[in-house]
Amino acid sequence: MITFNIDGVKVQxxxxxxxxxxxxxxxxxxxxxxxxDELTPYGSCRLCTVEVDDGRRTRLVTSCLYPVAEGIRVKTxxxxxxxxxxxxxxxxxARCPNSKILQxxxxxxxxxxxxxxxxxxxxILCGLCVRMCAEQMGSGAIGFVGRGQNREVVTPxxxxxxxxxxxxxxxxxxxxxxxxxxxxxxxxxLCNSCLVITPQCLEKYxxxxxxxxxxxxxVEKEGK
Amino acid sequence: xxxxxxxxxxxxxxxxLVHRRDPxxxxxxxxxxxxxxxxxxxxxxxxxxxxIEKQGLEIQVECKQTGCHGFCERGPVxxxxxxxxxxxxxxxxxxxxxxSKTLLNWEVVDRLLYMDPATGQKILYEYxxxxxxxxxxxxxxxxxxxxxxxxxxxxxxxxYQALAKxxxxxxxxxxxxxxxxxxxxxxGGGGFPTGKKWRLCREAAGDxxxxxxxxxxxxxxxxxxxxxxxxxxxxxxxxxxIGAYAIGANRGYLYVRAEYPLALKHxxxxxxxxxxxxxxxxxxxxxxxxxxxxxxxxxxxxVCGESSALVASIEGKMGEPGAKYVHTVERxxxxxxxxxNNVKTWASVPMIINEGADRYxxxxxxxxxxTGVFSLVGKVNNTGLVEIPMGTPLxxxxxxxxxxxxxxxxFKAVQTGGPSGGCIPERLLDLPVDFExxxxxxxxxxxxxxxxxxxxxxxxDVARYFLDFLQNESCGKCVPCREGIKRMLEIVTDIxxxxxxxxxxxxxxxxxxxxxxFSLCGLGKTAxxxxxxxxxxxxxxxxxxxxxxxxxxxxxxxxxxxSILEDKCTGCGACLKLCPQQxxxxxxxxxxxxxxxxIRCGICRDACQFGAITVK
Numbered sequence: 001m002i003t004f005n006i007d008g009v010k011v012q013x014x015x016x017x018x019x020x021x022x023x024x025x026x027x028x029x030x031x032x033x034x035x036x037d038e039l040t041p042y043g044s045c046r047l048c049t050v051e052v053d054d055g056r057r058t059r060l061v062t063s064c065l066y067p068v069a070e071g072i073r074v075k076t077x078x079x080x081x082x083x084x085x086x087x088x089x090x091x092x093x094a095r096c097p098n099s100k101i102l103q104x105x106x107x108x109x110x111x112x113x114x115x116x117x118x119x120x121x122x123x124i125l126c127g128l129c130v131r132m133c134a135e136q137m138g139s140g141a142i143g144f145v146g147r148g149q150n151r152e153v154v155t156p157x158x159x160x161x162x163x164x165x166x167x168x169x170x171x172x173x174x175x176x177x178x179x180x181x182x183x184x185x186x187x188x189x190l191c192n193s194c195l196v197i198t199p200q201c202l203e204k205y206x207x208x209x210x211x212x213x214x215x216x217x218x219v220e221k222e223g224k
Numbered sequence: 225x226x227x228x229x230x231x232x233x234x235x236x237x238x239x240x241l242v243h244r245r246d247p248x249x250x251x252x253x254x255x256x257x258x259x260x261x262x263x264x265x266x267x268x269x270x271x272x273x274x275x276i277e278k279q280g281l282e283i284q285v286e287c288k289q290t291g292c293h294g295f296c297e298r299g300p301v302x303x304x305x306x307x308x309x310x311x312x313x314x315x316x317x318x319x320x321x322x323x324s325k326t327l328l329n330w331e332v333v334d335r336l337l338y339m340d341p342a343t344g345q346k347i348l349y350e351y352x353x354x355x356x357x358x359x360x361x362x363x364x365x366x367x368x369x370x371x372x373x374x375x376x377x378x379x380x381x382x383x384y385q386a387l388a389k390x391x392x393x394x395x396x397x398x399x400x401x402x403x404x405x406x407x408x409x410x411x412g413g414g415g416f417p418t419g420k421k422w423r424l425c426r427e428a429a430g431d432x433x434x435x436x437x438x439x440x441x442x443x444x445x446x447x448x449x450x451x452x453x454x455x456x457x458x459x460x461x462x463x464x465x466i467g468a469y470a471i472g473a474n475r476g477y478l479y480v481r482a483e484y485p486l487a488l489k490h491x492x493x494x495x496x497x498x499x500x501x502x503x504x505x506x507x508x509x510x511x512x513x514x515x516x517x518x519x520x521x522x523x524x525x526x527v528c529g530e531s532s533a534l535v536a537s538i539e540g541k542m543g544e545p546g547a548k549y550v551h552t553v554e555r556x557x558x559x560x561x562x563x564x565n566n567v568k569t570w571a572s573v574p575m576i577i578n579e580g581a582d583r584y585x586x587x588x589x590x591x592x593x594x595t596g597v598f599s600l601v602g603k604v605n606n607t608g609l610v611e612i613p614m615g616t617p618l619x620x621x622x623x624x625x626x627x628x629x630x631x632x633x634x635f636k637a638v639q640t641g642g643p644s645g646g647c648i649p650e651r652l653l654d655l656p657v658d659f660e661x662x663x664x665x666x667x668x669x670x671x672x673x674x675x676x677x678x679x680x681x682x683x684x685d686v687a688r689y690f691l692d693f694l695q696n697e698s699c700g701k702c703v704p705c706r707e708g709i710k711r712m713l714e715i716v717t718d719i720x721x722x723x724x725x726x727x728x729x730x731x732x733x734x735x736x737x738x739x740x741x742f743s744l745c746g747l748g749k750t751a752x753x754x755x756x757x758x759x760x761x762x763x764x765x766x767x768x769x770x771x772x773x774x775x776x777x778x779x780x781x782x783x784x785x786x787s788i789l790e791d792k793c794t795g796c797g798a799c800l801k802l803c804p805q806q807x808x809x810x811x812x813x814x815x816x817x818x819x820x821x822x823i824r825c826g827i828c829r830d831a832c833q834f835g836a837i838t839v840k
Binding site for chain 1: 697706710738
């Protein structure tokens, strides 16, 4: 067992586990988009970044990939980390304004407007579908192509894949496409409905999908 | 069978080579580096061959085709040995004269000599040329001396002796401790202590280990790895074999850009020859140690120079980086311990083994030892490949070696370390070039590119250019790098187009810091360097663009206006004929430019011989 410190709490974990796994086990909430328990961690969304002090220096690391080590001190919500996460959500929202998962995160983080030019895409390129298809479905029918701005998830040569079984696992796991935020009236606008509605989402906004899976922001707001 | 089995055999071969070669035999060394090739040195080399044949001098003189000499600005470069007379800008038609005058009678062809612009004096010998005189050529020592396609040339100058010494007389532990003591650091830009890396890799668990040579130099304006691979491939191989022996690896990979065909060719020839002589293969020098190297060609992705992306690429996966919390020395290629070093680092190893750690460590600064190789380019008089001791001030590199700024203009900034490096302003010109000092100044050592900019450069435009490069070269895996660079580029482009607002600068700063902090790999972590350093040192230029909607350097097309000075215009009509937009009117004698039609291409300014066209 390895003993270390998260947010001032002494914790124990098995060797080989990652900071994120341990933090979640102890009930510490670290936001993620590209992480899934059953898939290989990928480290692309960067939301799970935390600050780690290993005795020599303090640095920002990806908690879903960082293996725990004896004596490290982890801080999951420092000002630098929270500020960075917020900007990452802002960047992603500018790309995919209608993604409910992003709108929810924005509400949670108190992000009120996006300072970048809005685009209208759906895919956040988290790679969950690619990993799902390859690792859990044993198929590997989809993958990333292109670099930088041209990166996208497609089937090989953009043709109907012979090995795709139409199982739908990619759609099942996709955090961005399936759930569209219905609160957004025009593209580019931030929903933030959960921040303003009282007392219950469902009554007032029958169409708002966040009623299905509460982000909790409205409850917190009411509590204050 | 030419296999060399013992150090003694190698020594005997070297002695016989040295004896067979008359040191006083006149010879020509034609630079066939890429820069000189572009200026036609292949034709020059061919002309020398033909002329020597024509005059029947095959026995008396020799023509050698070498790698890059370094002084690319004055190419094609030809050196006549053994006196080392230096001829520059040689054309095929000069060849007969050189052969009959210099090679046969040691008469100098005056017009081909290099003239020092500072003193106006003509310089006869290569070692007296200021560009070379102030350099310390160690990694590049034999670059202009030997034929890279001939292993015997390399053996004659003492090649593979370090390997013989290492295998015959040194334990693996001893080699690693020598490299550690020498203070050699990763010359690909990372600066990680090489000896420490080797030790970690040696101590890592596993019986299969790999060594990798990184020759995937992709920075615009950098050609130091390229010149080394083209000019002295055996030194890289020798370093890798020694490293593999010390670490306990049996297989090596050289990852080289496919866009470097000559480097690939020379490396492959070198590997084949090395195998033939038994320096690669089974039981090297009759020991139990066997090692072989294979070349992997990079597919043109800048990011594949990053170690984890490079490893993925060799494995046949998509070239994108992964987290490095478990270092490649523990789990690299196919999850086996892998030691990855830049080709310049590998090439430094034989030198360290030959001369010992102390002598190597004598050169350089406290923390950065040895020499650094830089590609000095941009608005500088002497463009070329430069090797200097670590800790040499920038000023010395740019002014003493580089010969100052082109056309007598004023220095503005120098960008070190490629597209992810920072721009260093004039007031920091005394900065010594080493790993720490460059990082402190907001730049980095990087691949050794050094781009000099004069006062006609717009720093906002420079930031825009490099962001544009990086936007296309980001692998796109992680959000801050993919989206962040795109947005930074968007903001900077807006600023150069006159659409910038003052709060954009704050957003740009915030964005740049987040991209730096949150990106997954080195590319993203360093990508904002140009933005951060220009914001730090050239903020007033950003303000000029944002507040006054002016581009002080006169570069950003949307913020400038061309006009004709009445008192200087002679009405010659040169500009009028060339203007692609017919934007110049000539009512009477004096011309005027119609700003509505003008596309600010600058052709008229270049055409005007009277300096009558100005940019506001």
